[in-house]
Amino acid sequence: MPPLSEAATRQRPLDPEAFARYAVRDPREVLQLLNTVVEKRLLLSAFIDHDESFITLAIAATDDGALIIDACPDDARNARAGNAAQLVCTTRLDNVKLQFALQAPARITYDGKPALRAAFPESVLRLQRREYYRLPTPQTDPIVCVITHAAGDGRRHEVRVRILDISGGGLAILIPPRELEFVAGAEFNDCVLRLPDGDPLAVRLKVRNLFEVEKANGVKVQRAGCEFIGLSNQATARIQRYMFKLERDRRMRDER
Template identity: 35%
Template sequence: MQSLRLEADLENWHDFEVESRREIIALLRSIGEKNQLIRMLVQGESDVCVTSILEVQPDNNTVILDCSIDREQNQRVLGATAVHFETTLDKIRILFSSDKVEKCLYRGNPAFRMALPATLIRLQRREYYRMNTPVSNPVRVAIPLPAELGGGSHPFPLADISCGGIAILDNKLLLGDTIGRNYADCRIDLPDVGAIVTTLQIRNSLDMTLLNNKSNRRLGCQFIDIPRPMLAQVQRYITKLERERNARLAGLG
């Protein structure tokens, strides 16, 4: 399952893809120099190996990786049709993959060898950063409800937004709090940017009591299979909110 999610990440985060060979080499070398651990996913969470970069060899177009002390796990890595890698560098998430990992010797010790990735994904903190949405004139998401929840399409105000999803307020408790439930064809009209339509999955639920003693429910929702152009629109809207906030702060200063 984790491997599938990582594949989806590599697909959905296309807009943050690094294609410069020089930049890829520099990033991988930094990961190796800082001894940053890398999660190597062969079959999702059921088969995860922690590795590290021993050396980047541009002349050979290869990356040398440490191998596991578990021989059977090493064999599964070598036999895999695709291996996914996930790590962080200075709090920036790095994702890449390889179609083939081979065994080799590095300074007399067993190691893995893979081709230098042609691309990788670099997700800076801003891409994960959640921006609060306006309170006075809230952005709303229209969510079509299934028949068992009353049917029809209902608007819900956003509390915040990131490139990974949104938080919404459900003060009438229309959606329930079923974690993992998907709602398809949800539409969000982003001011000055445009509309996006995507599936939302409820990831967490929090019941709150407001100052006026009324109850409200905040639901954290994840974008599922959001198209790349719409993901780019979300990023543009987040950037717009950031600029507006910074302008307000500058005015106060």
């Protein structure tokens, strides 16, 4: 699979497993959130069956455990949405990101116009910006992650990779040119994140995307976007403290 562009990567939905701790599952809360989306007529970015592209939709109403969604003006895309196994929808409500999956939407007519009907989602991801936004790490004193893996010779090797940015859900790393192969979907279960404060932090990583970036000097490098797998609450709090420190230091520099 060819590397994705960074712009395309940023538009992809979040992995619900990586952000499961932010999922709203109580049916009453889910209904309340969806009713608010309807009342505010918020637009949805709907990704069809894990496609990289999305269509823009809006929920017209909630109806007896189902959502009625205004059809897309593009007939071809509307037909694809109506035949999809799943639509992953994202929107923003009062600066909070919402994401939910709609299973097997059906094409219907609502108020005399084409529409889609789908059962309520079982859960809704609700994330504030501080919980998933990415912060670049310092270039002068970069943090690293040590990945231990089994090489072809049967021995276990440690590979140090530089972290380019970090969030509560994962990190982006600079791919080493030869030491370790990175492919989308690969999992590294024996990793150590070395933050400047405290002991090394054991983490598990899953490669979600790969893309090429060009540095200021014109040199092109590969970077990988990785998600944390099964991150504990304690580890999450530690990473968030580090991110708060990064943000505070950045603001102090800007004020000088």
